[in-house]
Amino acid sequence: MIVAAAGSQQLPPAIVVPTPPLALQQAPEPPIVSDDTFDKALPPLSSDINAPLEPMTIVPEVVAPAVPPELAEPLPTLATFDTTPLVDVNVTDAKAPDIRYDTVQRGLGEIGLAGQFDGFSALKDGGGKAPNATVVSARAREDEALAVRLMKSLGYYDGTAVSTLEVIPGETARVRAIVSATPGKRYTLGSITVLAQPTTPPGLVESQLALKIGDPIDAARVQGAEANVALILPQQGYPFAKVGQRDVLLDDLAGTGAYTLPVDVGPRASFGTFTSEGRLAFGAEHVSVLTRFKPGELYDNRKVDDLRAGLIATGLFSTVSVEPVRTRNLNPDGTEQVNLLIEQERGPPRSLSVSGGYSTGQGIRLEGAFTHRNLFPPEGALIVTAVAGTQEQGASATFRRSNAGRRDKTVTFAAGANHSNYDAFDAFTTTVSGRISYDSTPIWQKKLTYAYGFELTGTNESVFDFGLGLRKRGSYFIAALPGQVGFDRSDSLLNPTKGYRLKLSLSPETSVRGAVRPYARVLIEASGYYPIGDSIVLAGRVRAGSIAGTGRDDLAPSRRYYGGGGGSVRGYGYQRLGPLDTQGNPVGGRSINEFALEARYRFGNYGIVPFIDGGNAYESSLPKGGDLRLGVGIGGRFYTNFGPVRVDVATPLNPRKGDGKVALYISIGQAF
Structure with a gap:
């Protein structure tokens, strides 16, 4: 509430009218009727207060005119009234052209309000045309009031605005609408008073009210300061705090306002x-x-x-x-x-979901899942998944306990069967696994995450025998204890724009194929994101992996490292990078290194991403710096509330025989 009070003003002196001389005074005129005559004309009154009133004799001194007979008739009943609404008849000539007008605003630009005026202006909203000049004038009057409100919002409480219409010489159907504003002086805070109970720590309300004496009485700033009080108090132990209605008493002479804010802090x-x-x-x-x-x-x-x-x-x-x-x-x-x-x-605990993607070398992959999120309360879910694709088919069942004794800690047990048919291998695999993980979520993206578990796998795969020079099938039984640790300082899980990520994966494993052969798989990955301006992000990733403790040919082909594909080196087919057999098919390796650089340019909900990738897989247990295969390309992004949809097209710069010229990748989420 803002009350204007006169500041230290004196009342004007009384006006004294002099008395004229006696000579100029006129003698009083005699009364029209004397008091005695008037008293005698009154009827006598009875002393009995219960007596009936005496009849009054009416002398018709004035004759009233005759009442017209239609006025003497009784009013009709309400039921006889016709309640049909009148039809709005448009008397405007349909052939008459609209009047055009230009909008001119003066006086608000100097105080930074021109943009806000244009955004709310009725004249601007009219698009510069109206049926007639009366409509233009009405819009101009609305903009007068708008200009006054805007000026008051910045503390110009004496501001005025006036609108005029001018005829543009030489143009018969065009006028100029001018809204002229005069801000006047700007009021400032002369005093600040907070009416609140004592707090812990003392002065908590005053310290969070970001106002000081001498500040302009800016409505947005005042409201923001009050909102900050309402925000901070519940964070500091006052859940029931209420900010009351402010009061500002204006002194028009001093140009200041006495600000008072009541706050009920409630109990700590x-x-x-x-x-x-x-x-x-x-x-x-x-x-x-x-x-x-x-x-x-x-x-x-x-x-x-x-x-x-x-x-x-x-x-x-x-x-x-x-x-x-x-x-x-x-x-x-x-x-x-x-x-x-x-x-x-x-809510309903059951749901169905479908996802899919396509990439060169991996083909089409569709995955459908049925989930009962609370089959084993609390939060014990059963998930049944089926995969159908041109090169992969399978099914699995998973039990998942979310928030298992701790927020975001997940316990998972899964069993599944899968058939994968790629250039590198053809495998029929059955797996039983368990995993305990502490993961990041969209609600709480954690700096440190971890996962560990077990995996038992039986697989029958095609493997190339270099001694025989052909592929043959072999069975492998694998026991593994996979684990990983992640450190994340990026600003988003699905679409990071700054920060970095580090991840280490370690899996001690044993392969049983005639003999027990223990080995260890290690993979290290780092990625970083650096914004340039508001629309470009430079993103980079490096990755290196090694398998130590066994020979390549003693490993199941599905456990080896391969390069190429949408999540690896784009431009090459899925698993196409690495050593090849005599038939030109990949056989995988014991080590890998990769890098990727992207320039992510975003405009609105769309984006363009040029990129360059490089890497290779090697037969040795340690990756090499040479013999890198490079791919370049460009991608498109469509940003949604669940992450970006990615479409990448790439080509290899130094292809080998059998590598395609163009590779296409479609998926959800950034490449890294």
Whole structure:
């Protein structure tokens, strides 16, 4: 509320009218009727207050005109009225041309309001034409009021605006609409008063109210400062804080305003217990697993918002809310215990999903999955997956326990069968595996992640025998203990624009094929992202891997390293890089090195990405720096709320015999 008060103004002196001389005074005129005559004309009054009134004799001194007979008739009943609305008749000549007008604004540009005026202007919104000059004038009057509101929003409370229409010489159907604004003086804060209870730490409200004496009374800045108070107090232990209605008393002579803000901070609180109500997906005990705070900690609504986001991320609710509830129970430190009420409405737990992609060398790959997210509560999911593709077919069943004793900790057991038919090998594989992981999520992208588990694999594959000079089938039984550690300082999981990532994968394995042959697989990967301006990101990746402890030909072909493909060196077919057999087919290696550079240019929801990739796979256990195969290309991106859709086209710079000239890759997410 803003009240204008006159500042230190004096009332004007009283105006004294002199008395004329006696000679100029006129004698008073005699009364028209004397008092005695008037009293005698009054009827006598009875002393009995219950007596009836005496009849009054009416002397018709004035004769009223005769009433027309139609006015003497009784009014018709409401039921006889015709309630049909009048038809809006447009009397405008359809052949009459629209009037054109130019909009001119004066006075707002000097105080930085021209852009806002153009954005809300009724004249500008009209597009420079109107049916007639009256409409143009009405729009101009609306813009007068707009200009005044805009000036007041910056503290120009004495600002005025006036609009005029001018005829443009030589143009009969065109006028100029001019809105002239006069801002006047700008009011500033003369005093700042906060009416609030004491806080811990002292002066918390005042320190978060980013206003100081002498600041212009800018509406956006004042509202922003008040919003900051409403934001910070619940983060500092005051969940029920309320910012009241400000009051600004203006002094028009001094050009200042006395600002007063009432704030009800409420009790200082700590976290208590949980209560769940509604159609429950799981109880309060599992809710406590999703929290990142403990009972007794100082209340912070950011942690409450994080809990709400974690509940939503389970995918088990159609609606869910988290609200603080007062208990009026005081803790030893003087804070009030505040409980959290979880209102749940569980949603359908079953879902079907389909995904697919295409790349040269790997062909078309479609994957469908049925998921029951809460078959084994809480958050025990069963996932049945089927893969159909030109070169891969398979099925698997997975049990997954999400948030298993800890937020974002996942326990997984899976079993599946798969057939893969590529240039490098043709394999029928059965796998049983288990995994415990602590992963990043879109809600909480973690700096440090990890995973470890076991894998038992039986596979029958085609393998090239260099001694015989042909492919033959062989069976392998593999036991592995895969693990990985990741360190992520990027700003996004699916579309990073700055930062870097590091990942180390280590898998001790044993291959049983006539004899036990232990070995270890190691893979190191690093990627970085550097923004240039607002629309270009330079992205780079390097990767190196090694298998030590066994010979290449003792490894199952599916466990070897291969290069080439959409996630490797683009421009080459899937698994085409590395040693070749005598028939020109890849046989894989024990080491690999790769690099990639991209310039990601984005405009709106679209992007263009030129790139260069390089790398190769080697028979030796350590990668070499030479003999790199290079590919260049360009990609298109369509950015969605679940990540970018990627289409890349690449060509090899130094192809070998059998490599294609162009490779196409389609998938979701950036290449790295």
